[in-house]
Amino acid sequence: DTEVTQTPKHLVMGMTNKKSLKCEQHMGHRAMYWYKQKAKKPPELMFVYSYEKLSINESVPSRFSPECPNSSLLNLHLHALQPEDSALYLCASSHPGRGPEAFFGQGTRLTVV
Amino acid sequence: DAKTTQPPSMDCAEGRAANLPCNHSTISGNEYVYWYRQIHSQGPQYIIHGLKNNETNEMASLIITEDRKSSTLILPHATLRDTAVYYCIVRVVGNQFYFGTGTSLTVIP
Numbered sequence: 001d002t003e004v005t006q007t008p009k010h011l012v013m014g015m016t017n018k019k020s021l022k023c024e025q026h027m028g029h030r031a032m033y034w035y036k037q038k039a040k041k042p043p044e045l046m047f048v049y050s051y052e053k054l055s056i057n058e059s060v061p062s063r064f065s066p067e068c069p070n071s072s073l074l075n076l077h078l079h080a081l082q083p084e085d086s087a088l089y090l091c092a093s094s095h096p097g098r099g100p101e102a103f104f105g106q107g108t109r110l111t112v113v
Numbered sequence: 114d115a116k117t118t119q120p121p122s123m124d125c126a127e128g129r130a131a132n133l134p135c136n137h138s139t140i141s142g143n144e145y146v147y148w149y150r151q152i153h154s155q156g157p158q159y160i161i162h163g164l165k166n167n168e169t170n171e172m173a174s175l176i177i178t179e180d181r182k183s184s185t186l187i188l189p190h191a192t193l194r195d196t197a198v199y200y201c202i203v204r205v206v207g208n209q210f211y212f213g214t215g216t217s218l219t220v221i222p
């Protein structure tokens with residue numbers, strides 16, 4: 001199983017809403033990532049979790065709050081977002097002992113209205 | 114991790130080989146070259162990676178120059194489904210993946 005599953009696939013939320021994105025993998029990977037991708041741009045790294053601990057935060061605004069409750073699951077909690085936060089949010093996972101590549105999910109298309 | 118430079122766009126005729134170049138002149142000895150592709154609005158897909166030897170798998174071949182300052186991804190018989198953005202990434206194993214601007218490949222019928 002080389003799959004990273006992201007839910008939901010699409011999300012529309014208002015600027016006062018609170019929502020969460022979910023990412024799951026069962027490959028035994030211990031590094032998990034969140035990326036943000038705007039249209040016609042490359043993915044930009046947001047957060048990295050290593051062994052369930054946050055290891056990298058690329059100066060992401062606090063309205064994005066990541067959580068890694070266990071080794072298979074990664075969440076991204078969203079609160080008070082702005083329209084410019086509309087993007088494709090990608091999750092990925094990797095683990096050196098299980099191959100050097102990272103596997104990506106299909107993303108959540110987020111629209112903030 | 115070292116930076117990469119790729120042409121912004123390329124065309125390739127269907128059935129011909131697509132050769133996508135990548136420059137990584139500041140690569141260090143323990144950095145691998147990875148290639149990913151992203152078909153419109155999908156998640157990036159791993160293609161191949163290598164350290165210094167040429168590599169081949171069922172999807173593509175990776176040719177790395179002897180000085181490791183550049184590489185070429187080869188899709189031997191391009192199909193319309195290979196139309197995508199191709200990213201070359203240089204990375205130390207265990208570090209995170211940073212994407213450059215990539216090459217938008219269009220396969221023409």
